[in-house]
Structures are given as structure tokens and as C-alpha cells.
Amino acid sequence: MTAESAILLSLITPVAGAVLIILAARINDNAREAATLTTAVALIYSVWSLLPVLYSGGRPAVRVAEVLPGIDIAFKVEPLGMLFAALASGLWLVNSLYSIGYMRGNKEKNQTRFYVMFAISLAATMGIAFSANLFTLFLFYEMLTLSTYPLVSHKGDAKTVRSARVYLGILISASIGLFLPAIIWTYSVAGTGDFTSGGILSGKMSGPEVGLLLGLFVFGAAKAAVMPVHRWLPAAMVAPTPVSALLHAVAVVKAGVFTITKVIVYIFGVDFLFSEPSGSWLFYAAAFTIVAASIVALKQQNLKRLLAYSTIAQLSYVVMAAAILKPLAEIGAAIHMVAHAFGKITLFFAAGAIYTVSKKTELHQLRGIGRRMPVTMTAFTIGALSMIGVPPTGGFVSKWFILAGAFQSDNYMALATIIASTVLNAAYFLPIIYLAWFQKENVPPPREHGEAPFAAVLALSITAALTIAFFLFNGPVLELEEQLVRGMTP
């Protein structure tokens, strides 16, 4: 399989899979689940087959169509996109396993629609990861917003619909109101929207316009949840947990920070942005989001909302690292996408597992649950430690690189922010761990339960293991991302 066909196959596979899921659902539920899993495996195959090409320095590209003169739908694989695609496709398989356990355990309705829209969302994610220019990115970015809407509003009751409206409203308004003008402005100034090493804006733009354009991109890509366009994330927690786990810990939110990082590296150019003082506000906006979101998380009583605010903070780690504009920090940004993904998906899996067997959603209900659900809570603990950034979890590795990048540019503000947020993370995660393991249950649950359904437990064990594995075996990822920063001034 050539690299070009692998790219196209990565886009077509999930869509074909969606059709397959619809057809298989007519036979029975097991056929449908098999269709999902098969599609996920096929996607992993086509996406991961691109890895050897990337490692040897190749940048496969394919142009699909020219829509307008100078604007085409084209794909090009580079280290950041490769990382994102590999992450999303790999975790989709695990998430599908989890979904089977969760959806059946909760006897959810409309499961076929769920799996179908999930597949389409993955297709959109692949499109975002492999896009070669701003137009293609925008096309699939919007597709992702629209395809995740039915997933967020899955339950269909009034409260869910209202929250889903917030979700869609913020994302689309930011896209059309801010992101799209930024793209058009870029095309009009630079004559192109192609992602190019070193950026396309240096020499074409200077002064406060640079800061303004950066702002339009950062707040337009509202999926990155930089405050104040972050409200959609807590609103999206009304979705079933598999949705929150893959989409709002991995695919959708990572699409946001991926977009911002890609724009910083390939549209502005790290060196260009570093030389423009008007771009320096981004660092402070991200730092503020980190601290503010962590403080809000402290006050949360609902587990998923706490995880949502934790996600907002962790996403801004990526943005802040990207905004430090030094090679080591850029690597840190890329690695944090992976580390956070593994950790957060584990946390959401655990939260969903708890909900499935006990219908518990609030923190205070988790007293002593470690005794009933040891595997789940162990995974939760590992995920929490990764958020805090403690070895031997993956979160430690990314924090290391971000700090190294901060030192490289004498950025003590970054250091202070990371320390503050680490402390805050500990402040809201450790009490949960303590409550779950070291306190006894004082109210018996509505009905006796043990661990979650097997598929769910399997999934969360895999991701917890990945979190630890990432601490030990992060060489390959590092090697890939080092290619990203080649050519940047240290």
C-alpha cells in the first residue's frame, strides 16, 4: 500500500465502516459491534502503516481536488498530524471495546446511531490530522463539530438538548465568527493556506495584526477550550461517557490544540512568532486558563464536570507549551497531547464504569468504592497521578519537556504556572483517591455491585497500562516529534 493510498484509506475506512455498521445492525447487535471493531482495526492498520514513512523523514502528500484557484482539498502527513492520527485511531479501538461494555451495561437506546456517528467523527478527525492546508482543516473541523453533535445530544431529554445546544452554539459560532475570518485573512495576506515548515506569514505581516490574527485562530479553534470559549466542554459532559472519553479527552479537544499548534508551527512559524511581540499574549491567556480552570475544578462536585475542567486546564498546557516558542517546549506540547490522552481517557473510562454499575456521579458518593471496584479505581489513580505529573506516569514526561522548554527561554512564569497547577491538580484529585481507598462506605449502594462489565474493565486497564508504558517507552514518540522542531532556533 503506497503512502498516498494509505492516507486516502484512512479517511475512507471510517466512512465505509459507518455504512457497514448500519448494515450489520440489521443482522444483530453483535454483528454491529463486530463491524465497529473491524473498522477500528482497519483504521489502525492504514494509519500506522504511515509511521515507517514518517520516521525515515518522508512527508507523503496527496491532492484530492481543487475547489477554487489556490484552494484545494489536500492532505500531507507530518510528525504532529501523524501523532494525532495514530493516537486517535489507536484509542478508537480501545474506546469501542469500552463503548460495548458501557452502552450495553446502561441499556442505552439508539446504539446504532451512536456507533455510526462515532465512525464519522473518526473520519473527520483523520481529515483534520492529515490536512495539508487551512481550508481542508476547516472543512473537517466543521464536520467534526456536526458529527459529534448527535453523540453529545444522545440521551435526547430536555436538559441534554439544552447543553448540546450550548456545545454546538459555541463551537460553530467561534468557527464561523473567528476561525473562518482568520483563515480568509491568512489566504489573502499570504496567498496560500498550505502548512509549510517555517510558516507562511513571515515577511507578509507584522505588528499588532499578528497578535490579532493569532487571537482569531486561538479563540476560533474553540475546541482547544482556551478561556473564554471553554464553556462547551462542561456542557458536553451530558454525553454518554464513551463520547466524553474519546471525543472530549482525545479527538475533539486534541483537534483544537492540534489546530493551534499546527497554526503556530506551520502558518506563523515559531521563529517568526517569537520575534513578534504582539503574539506574546497567548502565553498569558493559556497560563490563566490553566490556573483558572484548575481552581474551578476544585469546586466541582460532579465527577465528569471536574474531569471536564481538568481537561480545559490540561489543554492549555499544550497551548502554553506551544506559546513558549522554543523547540523543547514544542516537543513537550506534542507529547502532552499523548500523555493527557492516555491519562484522561482512563479517568473517563473509570467514571463511566462507576456510573454503569452504581449510577453514582458525585464525588461524595465515591466513598470506599475502591474496595468494590479495585481495578477501576487503580486505573483512576494512575490516571490522576498522570494528570498531576508524578512518575511513573506519562504526564511526568510531558511536564519535563515543557519545563525544559520554559528554562530554555528563561520563562519563570511558565515554571510558576506549572507548579501552581500541579499543586491544584493534586488538591482536587488526591481527595478523591483518598475517599475511594481509605474511607469506608457509609451508605450502601442501591444495589450490590462489583466491577464494571468486562469490556469496560479491559479497556480501562489497557489505557492505564499505556499511561505507565508511555513513561517507560516514549522514545519512538520523541524521535518523531524531534523531526517537528528541526530547523527551529533553540
Next chain:
Amino acid sequence: MINLETHLPALQVLVPMLLAPLVILLRPRGLAWAATAAVSLMAFAIAVSLTMGVMGGGLYSYEMGSWPAPYGIALQVDAFSVLVLLVITAASSIALLACKSSLDSEIEATRQPLFYAAWLLVVAGLCGIVVAADAFNIFVFMEISSLASYVLVAGGPDRRALPAVFKYLIMGTIGATFYLIGIGLIYMMTGTLNLADMELRIHEVADQRPILVAAGFITIGLALKAAVFPLHVWLPNAYTYAPNAVTVFLAACATKVALYVLMRFDFVVFQQNLVGHEIQFAAFLMPLAVLAILIGSAVAIFEPNLKRLFAYSSVAQIGYILLGASLVSMMGLTAGIIHIFNHALAKGAIFLAVACLATRLTHLNFKHLAGAARQMPWTMGALVLGGLSLIGVPGTAGFISKWYLVMAALERGPLGVFLILVIIAGSLMALVYIWRIVETAYFQAPGAQVNAQISGEAPLPMLVITWLTALSSLYFGLVPSVPLWLSSAAAESLLGHLR
């Protein structure tokens, strides 16, 4: 041996016009519809051949009866004409083919031959306006198409159509009369009615008051016909109470033809000859376009009736076309002209979906729309697709027009930034009213007092054509080469007169 191709411009008008009276004779049920649809498709085929001819590098100039211009009646077909011809004939064919059952239920069987004859006269008239190369013939065809369209709008069972048609008639006649006064004045001053001839002769008398007055009358008259804000007031009720198929047809093309004439007149005759006219043109029309976009969309957000909501949306979209034209630049004109095409696709699909809904719902308002998506998922799907094009989501045809419009605005500096904000505001407002519809149809439970037993989807032929139209909106959003070529050629030729 008759070379058919040279006669195509004349045939474009004559085929529907001469066959219209024959349709009246077709009494048997369904035959009138079939004949009209066939003629409409023939007209579409002629338009497509003309398009291919123009794209091959042709400009059709035709003299009726071989009488040379400026004495004889001259027809001219170029890229701009061909684009609008495609819109007219395609809209007519789509509306007829899709809405047979809808038309059968709304028009009494005995009246149908007359109704369809009027339909063909509208097609003939609109096509005539587009191909005519002299001002008076434009007037004649304008009257033919307007009077026939009053018949169409009043053809349905809804009694409220009558006052709506009356308002449409009065305002339309005022518009046509203003136009006539304008060209009368020009004729007095230049002695010619042929557009090309006018372009040359007006130069000598350009600074004299009658010409300036004429320019004013013609602009206002055509603006009335084109439903430019604030002269749009006839449009909402006319579209709402007309039979659904008529709304599909008229919403796609009626006002666009008036815009076509406005742009032609302005760029060919007035702009280069009247000193500073392009500034006056822009200064007059740009604020009206901005107001149309903002106010049209705002009113649509609060409108409870689906058809009237989309009628106000059309007022806003006409604003986009005018905004592009008033920028008087290559990009701006291309944007405005291509939006004529793209909006026709989007609104055509939307009003077809509304016609599908009308086959099952008793009333077309939000109360009755609640939960409709459960029983009519395909209809609502097509409506949403058309809606996405109205919003301008990338991948749809509406995005292409918006892209060009924003690029054109960017050439204007600070004013351009304001215009971009207006365009974005318009898109966001379109998002709001489309969203209202989506939420009502998909997420609300059917009301208890309403006829909750929607018995399944719309008829299959209707659905198929609705979806074809919606999908073409997607297709031309991803492969816009043909409309883009035509619009750029049109813009180039219009601007070429500004030497």
C-alpha cells in the same frame, strides 16, 4: 439547412412562449403538467447548449428576422446571460418535476391548463429579459413574466394570496413603470433603445439632467422588482401564500433576473458614462445591501411561519448579491453573480423540502413542525443541507460565494473589515434560524393538539428531486468550476465596459 445553434437565443424564448397557448388546450388530467414539464426541460436543454457554446468561447448575437440593430430586435447571450438562463430553466424544471402531487392538490384540475400556460409565460418572459439586448424588449418581457407570475402566485387555494398578489401587482407595476419612464427619458435623449447603442450615444448627453433622472428611475424600478431592501415588502407574503411549487420556482429566479438587468444597465450604460456613477452606485446600494442582510436575517429569526422565514432569508441573500455588485471589483462582481447561482440551488432545495413537508403537515409553522424529523428524516435532511449552504459552511455552494465576497471586501481596507463583520453576522443569524428549525424538527416531541400522525415521508419523486438539488448544492461547493468560470467571465465583461 437551418443551423439550429445560431437560433438558440431566439428559441430559448420562443419555445416556452409559443407552446404556452397550446398548453391551454390540454384538458385531460395531468397532460398539461406533462407538457409544461417537457417544455421546461427543453428550455433547460437549450440553456445548457447555450452554456456550452459560451464556454467554448462564444458570444451569441442574434438579430430577429435579420433586421440589423439598432433598428431590429437584437438578442445577446454571454456568460452572465447563460448563468441566469440556467438558473431560470433549471428552477422551473425542478419545481415542475418535483411538485406534481403538490400542484395537483393545490390547483383545481379545471384550472390547471391555464395555470401551466401562465407558468410557461413566466419562463418565456424571464428568459426573454435575459437574452434581450435592448431596453424596451426587456420591459415587454418583464411585463409578460410579471403578469403571468401574478397568476401563478394567486393560483393556490389560500385566500390570503389575493391581497398578497395585489400588493405584488401594485409594487411590480410601479417598478415596471419607473423602468419605462427611465428608458423613455433615455430614448428622448439618445434616440435609441438598444443597449450597446445606448452605451455609445449616452456619452454625449451624459451630464444632462434627464439622463441622471433616468438612471434614478431605472435603478429604483429595478430595485423594486428585485426586492431590494426597503422595497422588498411585497416578497414575504407573495412567497408565503403562493402554491409551494411556485415558491420554489420564483424564489430561485424571479428577483435575480431584475438584479441581472440592474447590473447590466448600470455597468453597460451608466457607469462609464456618468461621472462618478460607480461611487454613487456603490454608495446607494451598499448600505441597502447591508441593511437587507442584517434586517432580513434578523426578522427571519423571529418568524413562526416556515415559508415566510425563508422569504425573509431570501431578502438577506439578495443583499449578499447586491453587496458583491456594489463593490465594483472583479472579486466582488464574481461573488455577487455566483451567488445568484448558489442561492438558487440552496433556496430551491429548501423550498422543495418545505413543499415536501407541506404534503404531510397541515400548517407550515413551528408548532406543527415539532418532531417532524422522526417521520420525515429525508425531507429534514435535505432542508438542513440547504440550510448549511445558506449559512455558508465550507463544502457547500454558499461558502464559495461568501469566500469571494470576503476576499473582495478585504480589498477595501477599513470599510472591508466592517463589511466582513456584516457578512459574518449574516452567517451567524442564518445559523440561528436554521438551528431553530433543526431543534424543533429533531428534538421536540410532536404537540398533542396538532395532527401528530404524520403519515410517513413525502412522495418519492419529490424526495428524489429535493435531494438531487440539495446534493448539487454540495457538488457545486466542492467543484464550482463551471459557475465560477461563468461568473468570472461575466464580471470581466461587465467591468470591461468601464473603460
